[in-house]
Amino acid sequence: MEVLDTLKETGVDIARHGGRGLEPRSPIDGQPTVGLRVTTQDDASAILERANAAFLRWRTVPAPVRGELVRRFGNELRNHKAQLARLVTIEAGKITQEAQGEVQEMIDICDFAVGLSRQLHGLTIASERPGHHMRETWHPMGVCGVITAFNFPVAVWAWNAALALVCGNAVVWKPSEKTPLTALAVQAIFDRVAADFDDAPDGLNAVLLGSQELGRMLADHARVAIVSATGSTAMGGDVSRRVAQRFGRCILELSGNNAAIVTPAADLDLAVRAILFAAVGTTGQRCTTLRRAIAHSKIADDLVDRLKKVYDHVPIGNPLDEGILLGPLIDQRAYAAMESALQQARKEGSQVFGGGRVAIPNLKDGYYVRPALVEMPGQNDLVRHETFAPILYVLRYRDLDEAIALNNDVKQGLSSSIFTNDLREAEHFLGATGSDCGIANVNIGTSGAEIGGAFGGEKETGGGRESGSDAWKGYMRRSTNTVNFSRDLPLAQGIRFDAVT
Numbered sequence: 001m002e003v004l005d006t007l008k009e010t011g012v013d014i015a016r017h018g019g020r021g022l023e024p025r026s027p028i029d030g031q032p033t034v035g036l037r038v039t040t041q042d043d044a045s046a047i048l049e050r051a052n053a054a055f056l057r058w059r060t061v062p063a064p065v066r067g068e069l070v071r072r073f074g075n076e077l078r079n080h081k082a083q084l085a086r087l088v089t090i091e092a093g094k095i096t097q098e099a100q101g102e103v104q105e106m107i108d109i110c111d112f113a114v115g116l117s118r119q120l121h122g123l124t125i126a127s128e129r130p131g132h133h134m135r136e137t138w139h140p141m142g143v144c145g146v147i148t149a150f151n152f153p154v155a156v157w158a159w160n161a162a163l164a165l166v167c168g169n170a171v172v173w174k175p176s177e178k179t180p181l182t183a184l185a186v187q188a189i190f191d192r193v194a195a196d197f198d199d200a201p202d203g204l205n206a207v208l209l210g211s212q213e214l215g216r217m218l219a220d221h222a223r224v225a226i227v228s229a230t231g232s233t234a235m236g237g238d239v240s241r242r243v244a245q246r247f248g249r250c251i252l253e254l255s256g257n258n259a260a261i262v263t264p265a266a267d268l269d270l271a272v273r274a275i276l277f278a279a280v281g282t283t284g285q286r287c288t289t290l291r292r293a294i295a296h297s298k299i300a301d302d303l304v305d306r307l308k309k310v311y312d313h314v315p316i317g318n319p320l321d322e323g324i325l326l327g328p329l330i331d332q333r334a335y336a337a338m339e340s341a342l343q344q345a346r347k348e349g350s351q352v353f354g355g356g357r358v359a360i361p362n363l364k365d366g367y368y369v370r371p372a373l374v375e376m377p378g379q380n381d382l383v384r385h386e387t388f389a390p391i392l393y394v395l396r397y398r399d400l401d402e403a404i405a406l407n408n409d410v411k412q413g414l415s416s417s418i419f420t421n422d423l424r425e426a427e428h429f430l431g432a433t434g435s436d437c438g439i440a441n442v443n444i445g446t447s448g449a450e451i452g453g454a455f456g457g458e459k460e461t462g463g464g465r466e467s468g469s470d471a472w473k474g475y476m477r478r479s480t481n482t483v484n485f486s487r488d489l490p491l492a493q494g495i496r497f498d499a500v501t
């Protein structure tokens with residue numbers, strides 16, 4: 001079978017992992033792929049102990065040497081890009097272009113982390129006391145638990161792991177139960193690279209296969225210093241409460257409900273192309289998917305007409321086939337959620353264009369849909385809710401403050417865009433009184449971020465930042481150091497505390 005061959009090419013030992021308990025299915029045809037053994041709680045405890053022992057050694061390895069491991073791993077990802085992308089397509093249903101993009105993102109973050117391994121800079125700070133200096137130093141934290149969602153089965157792990165590893169931590173990964181095979185493939189590649197690297201201790205990165213229970217275990221476990229959790233807001237709420245109970249550290253990357261404002265000063269051709277990729281790409285299953293187009297009433301009709309034309313021509317089908325832009329939804333539940341949202345929209349008097357299931361020959365158990373455009377009379381609870389499917393709600397506005405208020409009037413705060421050639425509009429949107437999201441873009445869609453920037457969002461998106469910029473600080477502990485190299489002991493703030501002798 002083809003999946004088994006691809007797994008073997010990446011080095012996965014199927015005899016070791018195969019079994020029962022976890023029965024992933026491919027969204028392409030709805031059929032089971034490869035049954036796997038679930039990690040028991042006892043095995044998971046042993047894996048966490050081993051990861052902690054690995055951390056105790058790894059933290060003493062110089063950061064640039066840790067970077068060298070990540071560099072070699074990135075090179076192996078390059079060598080296995082095609083196989084990993086194929087597994088991403090088979091498990092998550094992404095079209096080949098996007099699946100390859102996801103693996104490229106892993107490679108990019110490895111490159112970024114290699115450079116970072118020589119730049120884990122602290123500050124030197126002027127001391128108010130003579131003969132003293134102050135500085136900040138950054139140190140490894142411990143085991144980093146990484147919980148990931150189905151829609152980015154490998155890139156999100158890589159954002160976390162590449163940084164966590166150069167920062168001197170060990171990693172234990174709980175992938176989505178819907179995409180365990182890609183995780184096993186990545187782990188097999190990592191294990192080979194680590195085995196060839198003298199300074200890499202056993203168990204530096206490990207995978208736990210199973211459902212939410214294992215995610216909860218990571219959240220509860222005292223050995224896990226950092227829990228980086230990507231998924232729904234409901235999951236993040238549970239994880240963050242558990243981690244808070246034990247005063248651990250959380251990095252949360254949760255649901256989004258992203259909007260684009262299209263103003264009368266927009267280049268509509270460009271806006272339509274950007275909206276298509278952001279709203280329809282990945283079958284609407286990105287956290288940064290565009291879910292709301294907030295169009296000025298002067299151009300809204302024109303925008304909707306143009307979108308309808310391109311929506312009508314989106315090639316839908318097997319994501320492994322060249323030329324396809326819209327693959328399947330992940331499963332029947334996702335399809336039911338989309339249908340129910342569209343039904344609700346109709347009940348509320350909105351105009352629904354598109355939607356509905358598409359039959360693809362020989363793939364009758366896959367959930368393929370037409371993307372939907374929904375013209376809403378206003379922003380209501382339905383629009384405020386993240387339905388993880390290709391539904392784009394169109395809202396209208398008259399002045400920019402109203403549009404920005406609509407952009408911000410949702411519980412999530414991940415990504416946002418404005419399409420305009422008017423500098424004043426753009427800068428207002430990017431400023432303190434503009435978009436309240438972690439990502440705010442101009443003349444580009446809400447999805448498809450580069451790894452160089454910090455990725456994440458506010459409010460119910462969780463507040464975490466991953467990937468580029470200074471997100472690495474989330475994986476290290478800061479130590480403020482004051483050193484007295486004088487023979488005196490002046491106290492800060494001029495306090496005198498001398499006993500009379």
Ligand code: NAD
Nearest residue numbers: 149150175176212215216231232235238253254255256287
């Ligand atoms: P999900 O919340 O159902 O599952 C995500 C992961 O969390 C899985 O590994 C799952 O097993 C685990 N999990 C679920 N409940 C848990 C709990 N109570 N405790 C511990 N672990 C638990 O999400 P999904 O359906 O896989 O992914 C879609 C969601 O993820 C969307 O809401 C999307 O916006 C979000 N997402 C966010 C980002 C981001 O960076 N902000 C990226 C990707 C996906």
